[in-house]
Amino acid sequence: MLQTRSAKRTAAAAVKIATDMVKEGLISKDEALQRVEPAQVEQLLLPRFDQKEVDKARSAGRYLAKGLNASPGAATGRAVFDADRAVALKGQKQLVVLVRPETSPDDFHGMVAATGILTARGGSTSHAAVVARGLGLPCVAGVAALDIDLQKREMRVGGKVIKEGDAISIDGTTGEVFAGELPTIAANFREEKELIELLSWADKRRRLGVWVNADTPGECRLARELGAEGVGLARTEHMFREAERLPIVQDMILAGDTAGRKRALAKLLPFQQGDFNEMFEAMDGLPVVIRLIDPPLHEFLREYADINVEIAVAQATGRNGTELEKKVRIFRRLEQLHEDNPMLGLRGCRLLLVYPEILEMQIRAILGAAIDSAEKGIKAKPEIMMPLVGTMGELDRLAAQVTEVAQQVFKERGKRVEYKFGTMIEIPRACIIADQIATKTEFFSFGTNDLTQTVLGISRDDAQKSFLTRYVEEKIIPADPFQVLDRDGVGAMMRMAVERGRKTKPGLKIGICGEHAGEPSSVALCHELGLTYVSPSTYRVPVARLAAAQAALAGGAARDR
């Protein structure tokens, strides 16, 4: 009877029924843990629309369109069609829904400022979807019915014209879009007493640790409340993208010589050190894994993507403003930096080896902040993580450089702090030589986004629009490998890395910080592989806690820590 109704149960009811049945002695705690779906836990923590208001809006003709439910939750706010305007309106204390044909890293500051994201193009692994899930923002993507006119700052959809500033509401759980404001009901984890109890039972069963991917002190505090036991991935480049810092980062890149880069990096140092100080404070006593800069430098120059067009037009029309010379200079540098396949290019530790001054600044910021924290009585536990390592030649040099900078910082400050040194495992070669890598590192963290890209030879950003969606639809592959870990391929390489790494160093700490860390069947695979922890995005921490417990119960394993 209960079984047949399960599809209709709301998430809240599922949790309540399960915990009530335990209290009534009808089922065991383990049975309760197995009766709630991890996806239901995620929904419980998201703001949602009041169903009565949704029905009302629908009958009032305010329903506009439906797209892909790319990141769950409900959001309402003023429609805005570019990132800078989103930031400006946020500054005026307005709630904003950012609407774009599709998003790119240039829109990041606007996405952070928004309460929800709506795009006309892109699938579940599009930039918009992935970033929105990372930020815990509702996102409806790939709404083909949207006809956006960026010039006029308006869109046509469902027979209506929505102008910039008009209110819209999006439901990332259902994919629906409405005109006007719909009141949202905020979730409050602290009030979800039954869920908190259920998850406390989960914690006793799970063997996997649950950490979190977090880039800001706010995310850290929230994640801790949701049960995160550490930060498994802090992406330093996200800190580079904030408004006041981006121009300094761009100066560094455009400098073109070491002295110029060092001047810019000296300006960035206090920002980064400040960020780390706040994060260490938020995570007081818990480990924080900080990944050094990862993306190719040209990602910070996307606003100049059409500069060649601007130059050509200026030259053709003779309107050669004073800006032209600067533009030509920027264009030349962009040409130097251009890569046909940036995903496989100058990024990650390669960047740190070519520009060691970036590594130096970042290590100074991390260890400087750890010392600052210690002086304030805060227990910082920094773990320095190198991205994209594939050879021992790279790792040996990186380890030596980190040690050298650390010694300098300790000497200058007259104080030492503990830190760990580890690597991402995100290209196949790193899995193959994991036994060697383990000789020089204290932890591994699987970057399963990149590992999936390289093991399968599939670019995440491109594949969705061109063939991956079709592959899933036609059952050529069982699921999108960027959502659900590819057990036979990527999983096999992970198993190799775990076995080889722990052969060198039994008990080596091994985590996962890719998107998969919050997806239940992928969490189960991580459990099977014997990983130490999973590190999902903030709102998926409770999901991972339950999924990890279910994996342990399925495997008959008791929690052994």
Place this chain on the structure above:
Amino acid sequence: MLQTRSAKRTAAAAVKIATDMVKEGLISKDEALQRVEPAQVEQLLLPRFDQKEVDKARSAGRYLAKGLNASPGAATGRAVFDADRAVALKGQKQLVVLVRPETSPDDFHGMVAATGILTARGGSTSHAAVVARGLGLPCVAGVAALDIDLQKREMRVGGKVIKEGDAISIDGTTGEVFAGELPTIAANFREEKELIELLSWADKRRRLGVWVNADTPGECRLARELGAEGVGLARTEHMFREAERLPIVQDMILAGDTAGRKRALAKLLPFQQGDFNEMFEAMDGLPVVIRLIDPPLHEFLREYADINVEIAVAQATGRNGTELEKKVRIFRRLEQLHEDNPMLGLRGCRLLLVYPEILEMQIRAILGAAIDSAEKGIKAKPEIMMPLVGTMGELDRLAAQVTEVAQQVFKERGKRVEYKFGTMIEIPRACIIADQIATKTEFFSFGTNDLTQTVLGISRDDAQKSFLTRYVEEKIIPADPFQVLDRDGVGAMMRMAVERGRKTKPGLKIGICGEHAGEPSSVALCHELGLTYVSPSTYRVPVARLAAAQAALAGGAARDR
């Protein structure tokens, strides 16, 4: 005595001495095989300066200087002192020798445009040397006597002033530099009697077959003369690039619907079938492995790379010719096709699954030509090869489609021919599931260019200019993995594929058709792994024959076929 002179021996002398000593009974044939370096065999087949002309130039006082013989071969062209000028002169159909104090990644585009490279500084692992060898360009490096004045665009050397545009000649085999043009002579394999004899001994020792990568009937004939025992890779897309065909291919791509694509493909069919007819005739009785289309479609539209600039300028200046509308249409399609990382995008078998009409045309052309050949009494042995397979879902569908088209062709022509069906093994996942892939295929061929890119997460085109050369110079890695097979990484994945493939199908035919197939230490690795054959580029066929024999001798293995 001979030992001490070895550095001075020319390649021709090395071969002659080794064969003479056998005839005089001083050494065995096996010893002779071990005394000649495979690289020397390659040098014998490179274009070189006519010795008489060299002597003449020397007595006319045109000898300028000597440096390091950094990359072999002879080149002559106009001296140019910066990369942009090299590109410009190349655009005017001029042969160019790029002269620099030393090269850096910024010079890469100029190096590609040059016929040879000359530098004043740098050794055998300098940027210039490494890049030149990678590009197969002659290079003389570290000529300390060069006094280059970049401002004046001239150099002083050997008491002479060479200005930009003056002809010079460099010999990358000897390291010598001359003023003026020196005529180069192509090598003639038939006249190299001693080499032919030495290689006949090699053939008795080697266990590896030596096939060839060839895209034209002319290459096939030459390769057969050089000893190739089959075509290991015919790249059908190279046939698409020829002048009269490219517009049809572009029509197909721009069509944007199946009907339009089919119309264009119908026009391409006779061209492809004609190509295969000629290749089968040239390789009469020997296998020809034909890879279906591999590159992303936008590679055929490179001439439109700046079309957005043209459109913007036309719009800004109001000079909207009748062409504008067409250009906008092409630009829209380009935007649809655009990929951030095309190497990991819609290409290879993904393209064939999304556009099955391309697969149909290619299978019709191959099997149609095989039937044509049979009717002319020629023994065609076509082997159909699928690129970029990574999953069984792809392979199952591809195999079914090929069988279906084959049945249609056989029915239409009233005649059956034999053909084999196999896959490239070029992404890590294919190595992992090689046991499954072998259930559906009759051969594997390692695409080690792509496999190196994915196992290492390195884009070949981008990495060389940005960090790979530096990695080699600073000994972060022992050699450029795109030149010398990465034994610990790529080699380990190849070993996995061989073991798993042959577990399913003992004796499975496994070849290699990447660039590495002609590099001696990589050939040795292929021997160790038990591959069936190597398939290098045409001029490296003799190199591979000798290297394969040396590998067999080093392993103590006798030829067992």
